[in-house]
Amino acid sequence: MVLRLKIRRQEGTKEAYYQRFEIPYQEGMTLLSALQKIKEDIDPSLSFRHFCRAGICGTCTIMVNGFPKLACKEQALPYALFGEEVLIEPIRNFKVIRDLAVDNEGVIERVKSLRLWIREQAKDPRINPELSRKIENSADCILCLACQSYCPQVLEENYAGPLFFAKLFRFFQDPREEEKELRVNQAIKEGNLYHCLSCNKCNLVCPKEVEPATLIRELMQSMDVAS
Incomplete structure (x- = not known):
């Protein structure tokens, strides 16, 4: 069987284009291993992010036929079996650095600005x-x-986005977090929590089934009670 890929290529501000590749399918192949095969044997200039290859680090996310997927977890067999050409693109809403690698520095900076870590002041670190x-x-x-x-x-x-509100939900609910008022301010004023469209699209694509939209709705209810 042959795996057929159509990959979006782009370098910096240069005009993007699409390039087709065909590689022999190997048992257990994922889309990440397919990209690695292309880079090693066909085109070493192909750029993409990856690290753990186990669905833990979250760095290899790409668009697969219009949907965000973890490349390391997406099996290539169904595509090769039916001869389907797979459209591979960088994730949306982020500036492309090169090919499938995007600039995620804005996310990192926002995590820092919203201080998405526990401010534990409780003497007992346990929770029920x-x-x-x-x-x-x-x-x-x-x-x-x-x-x-x-x-x-x-x-x-x-609008901060579902990733940040999913994180904020944890800290707002955690009894060890004593700065609840700060978390309310972060969600409503800094993150524009109530601008969520409740479209549930984030729930559909989360590979870890975090269900950000569900958490956002629960967070809204908690905020209403707190205020």
């Missing part, structure tokens, strides 16, 4: 199992940017 299960989804986020790339509202400059 029921609450732990409630915030488990939020803690599963791997910053893969799939939700950010598929959210139509992040085009609004001041």
Whole structure:
């Protein structure tokens, strides 16, 4: 069997173009291993991000036929089996550095500005199992940017996006976090929480089933109660 890929290529501000590749399918091949095969054997100039190859680090997210996917987890067999040409593009809503690699520095800076880490001041660091299960989804986020790339509202400059609100949900619910008022301000004023369209697109594409849209709705309810 042959795997057929149509990959969007671009370098900096140069005009983008599409290039087709055909590689022999190998048992267990993922789209990431296919990209590595192209880079090693056909075109060493192909650029993309990857690291763990185990669906944990979140760095290899790409658009596959219009949907954000973790390249390391997306099996190539269905595409090769039916002879389908796979459209591979960089994730949306981010500046392209080269080919499939995008600039994610803005996300990192926003994580810092919103201070998305626990400010633990409680003497007892333990939380009960029921609450732990409630915030488990939020803690599963791997910053893969799939939700950010598929959210139509992040085009609004001041809307933080589902990734950040999923993270904020955890800290707002965590009893060890004593700066609840700060978290309310971050979500509503800095992140424009209520600008969410409730379209559920972020839920559909999250590879870890974090369900950001669901957490956003719960966060809204919590904010209403808190205020």
